[in-house]
Each structure stands twice: as C-alpha cells, then as structure tokens.
Amino acid sequence: MIRICMVGTGYVGLVSGACMADFGHRVTCVDINQERIDSLVRGGIPFYEPGLDRLVLKNVEEERLFFTTSLAEGIHQADVVFIAVQTPMSKTGEADLQFVMKVGEEIGALLDDYKVIVTKSTVPVGTNRKLKQVIQSKLKKPVDFDMASNPEFLREGSSIEDFMRPDRVVIGVETPRSEELMREIYRPLYLLDTPMVRTGIETAELVKYASNSFLAVKISFINEIARLAEAVGADVSDVAKAMGLDKRIGSKFLHAGLGFGGSCLPKDTNAIVHIAQEAGTEMRTVKAAIGVNEALPERALAKAERLTGGLEGKTVGLLGLAFKPNTDDIRSAASIPLVDGLLARGCRIQAHDPAAVPNFKQFYPDLEYCKSPYHACQDADIAILVTEWNQYRQLDLGNLREIMAGNAFLDCRNVYDRPHLEKYGFLYDCFGRAAHTSDV
Ligand SMILES: NC(=O)c1ccc[n+]([C@@H]2O[C@H](COP(=O)([O-])OP(=O)(O)OC[C@H]3O[C@@H](n4cnc5c(N)ncnc54)[C@H](O)[C@@H]3O)[C@@H](O)[C@H]2O)c1
Incomplete structure (x- = not known):
C-alpha cells in the first residue's frame, strides 16, 4: 500500500484518487475549494461522471479515501504527491502554469522527508524541471525528493474504465527509487498486462501533447474530408468506415461533425504550438488542425x-x-x-x-x-x-x-x-x- 496525496479534486484528481484508493492505496485528496471538499465529505460529487459516486463512497467507507483542504495534512501522510490541478489555456494560447507552480511552492514549504512529486496535470515540456527548482527554493531544510511525470489519458464520461483499463501508463522518472514507487502504485494493472512505458521526464511530458495533438489532427482531417465529400457528392461516414477498417488508420476519432472541444484537445493543441515555437521549431499539422476546427x-x-x-x-x-x-x-x-x-x-x-x-x-x-x-x-x-x-x-x-x-x-x-x-x-x-x- 502506497500513501498518496492527490492535489486537486477535478475530473482528473478525483477520478485518479478514487481509482488509486480502489487499487488498495491510502489516498488523501486535497483541494483549495472548501465547498467542493465539504460536499465530497458529505458524499456529493462535484461534476457528472458515470459511476464515480459509487466508487468514491465505497472507498470512503472502506477508509482508503480521504478529503481535506489542508495540503499539510495530505503531504505529511504521503509517500507520493500527485499534482492534478488545472492548466488552462492562457489568452495567448500557451498553458497557464500558475496553479501548478503555486502548488509547487506550497509543497516546497511543507516537505520534510523524501517524497516523489508527480505531475499528473498536462504540463509543457520542461515544467517538471522548473517545478523542481520552485520546490527547492521553498524548502525549509535540505530534503531529498524526486520529480516524476505521469500524464493522464482518461476521457470524461468513461474516466473510471479508462483509468482502470488504460491502453498504457506512462511514467517519466529519473531515479530507481521513484520508478519503484510509481510501478507499485500501478501494480494492479500489471495483472491486466497494461503496457508500462518508462521514459525520461521530458519525454513523458511530450507524450501527452503528442497524443492529444494526433487525435485532434485526425478529427480535423476527417472534417476536411467531410467538406470535400459534400463538394464531390460522396458520403464521409462510408469513407471513414472504410478508412477505419485499415488497421494502420483505425476507426476511432474519424467522426465528422462539429469537431473537437472540451478541456483538453483545444488547449493542448494550442500549447504544443507554443512549445514548438519556444523550442525554435513549428507544428504545422497541428496549426492546420486548429484552424479547421475553429471554422x-x-x-x-x-x-x-x-x-x-x-x-x-x-x-x-x-x-x-x-x-x-x-x-x-x-x-x-x-x-x-x-x-x-x-x-x-x-x-x-x-x-x-x-x-x-x-x-x-x-x-x-x-x-x-x-x-x-x-x-x-x-x-x-x-x-x-x-x-x-x-x-x-x-x-x-x-x-x-x-x-x-x-x-x-x-x-x-x-x-x-x-x-x-x-x-x-x-x-x-x-x-x-x-x-x-x-x-x-
Ligand atoms: N479533464 C480531462 O478529461 C483531462 C484528461 C487528461 C488530463 N487532464 C489534465 O489534468 C489537469 C486537471 O484537469 P481537470 O479537468 O481535472 O481540472 P479541473 O479544473 O476539473 O480541476 C482542478 C482542481 O484543482 C483545484 N486546485 C487548484 N489549485 C489548487 C491548489 N493550489 N491546491 C489544491 N487544489 C487546487 C481546483 O479547485 C479544482 O478543483 C489539467 O492539466 C488537464 O489538462 C484533464
């Protein structure tokens, strides 16, 4: 059993926390939103997500899942601290990291023994390095800690199934000690033969943006085919069906319509464009996908x-x-x-x-x-x-x-x-x- 502190009880934090508790770990979920925590303590779920109420209730009753507004309480009882706060799109398109960095400062001020600090929030490449410096700058005494990146791929609406039966788990780590702890958290998934992709931290950060951008490109691609189909008298649904039967292509994310929305694809595509710009390169396909979608x-x-x-x-x-x-x-x-x-x-x-x-x-x-x-x-x-x-x-x-x-x-x-x-x-x-x- 690993003791986990999950910072942020949004879609990702609450679902991940409840699922990890269900794996058998002891999870303390922390949020600054007092109303949200009060409601969770009373058994209320702050958003609509099928099956989440039952999962939360079960793990609260079995005393593996706890809620608090006190980060100190969450951290002092934890071996691993996950950061799952929001990283919204800023006005200029890049990821706004103020919430993640604020948590980093608070963690630094509270850290008093070894822990792994894991970003589950989707953060631009290089964020873990910056976060490490922020945490270090706030330490009250010299403490050893490791950073890890563990991007989340769950989809709202089917998030519990996605978390419990993922296509893969990506863990970006730098030390054997942190790798061991991360593998232990996900050990129940080994029984399902879930592939575990162990990478460096920058690679793990990029995997998430690359995956979401690819899905966005796929959706915009079929929407362009839809437009062409209208112009030439073809049926995009049949085109997509026939394309999707090709195993190299696959049938998912080939539905023409109003395009992609939600809290991830629009912001992550914009963010990767900025990440590329800052790195002195360009994401031309992703830029085109954004343009198609916005129209x-x-x-x-x-x-x-x-x-x-x-x-x-x-x-x-x-x-x-x-x-x-x-x-x-x-x-x-x-x-x-x-x-x-x-x-x-x-x-x-x-x-x-x-x-x-x-x-x-x-x-x-x-x-x-x-x-x-x-x-x-x-x-x-x-x-x-x-x-x-x-x-x-x-x-x-x-x-x-x-x-x-x-x-x-x-x-x-x-x-x-x-x-x-x-x-x-x-x-x-x-x-x-x-x-x-x-x-x-
Ligand atoms: N929503 C999804 O489907 C999804 C899927 C994969 C990855 N992600 C990524 O996961 C991250 C979280 O997304 P979300 O949709 O769960 O966000 P969300 O906005 O639903 O939840 C974020 C929570 O963090 C809390 N919070 C903010 N600052 C805090 C602090 N200092 N201390 C404690 N709690 C704090 C907020 O009060 C809120 O409850 C984002 O980076 C997102 O890109 C989201």
Missing part, C-alpha cells in the same frame, strides 16, 4: 441559415450543450460559438442538455432552458443537434415534426440518415453526407 461552428451556422432561409429572429431548438455526451463539461464546447452566432443573428434559443444546463446557465443565464428535447423544439423553426447524447439518437421524429413550427433539422453529429428524416418531412442537413441538398 466548424461557422459552417454549422451557414448550414442553419440555408435550411431556414435566414436565421434572423428564428426560434432554435438546441439539443446538447456539453462538449460531448456523458459529461456536464462545457469547456471549449462547440455549443458556445454556436450560441454566440445564433444570438448575434437575433435567434431565440430553447436549449436542452441532460447534464450541462447548470454549467451553461452560469455563462448564458438568459437562454430558455428546457426539461426535454421536445420542449426545446416546441414551436422551433429549426432543431440543431449539437451533442450526440444517446437520448437524441431515438427521437420521436413524428412528434418532433408536429410540435415544431418549421421543418429544418441540422444534425451536427451525423446521427441520423437523410432519407429517414425526409420521410418525416424534415429539411435535413449534416456534415459530409449532404451532396444533394447542401453546397455550404
């Missing part, structure tokens, strides 16, 4: 204009606000530029999302939020499917068509088939499968 909401708006004969003053039934299904996260969600564009055109927006409404409301208090997709589409001129939640995949289309004022349906995630929708009298458009009725 997609505008494309959706142009399609909606065309379907409705002009959006000015129209009522829009918006289905989905979260950046993807099974999460309430709206960070860099495509719904945001879409809503901005619709509001700029004087549209009335009736929105529905199974989980993300409270988060969206904080930024857009004046939209009309509805309790079901049908309420959202009541008297609407157009329905726009933004997030492919399961409950939007089997809509009662006859009912929908009847309650709507108009007959336009924009399917931004290619969930439905054109002939099926047309059978119900809808004027339908989607991305990359629309050669006959769309030339946008």
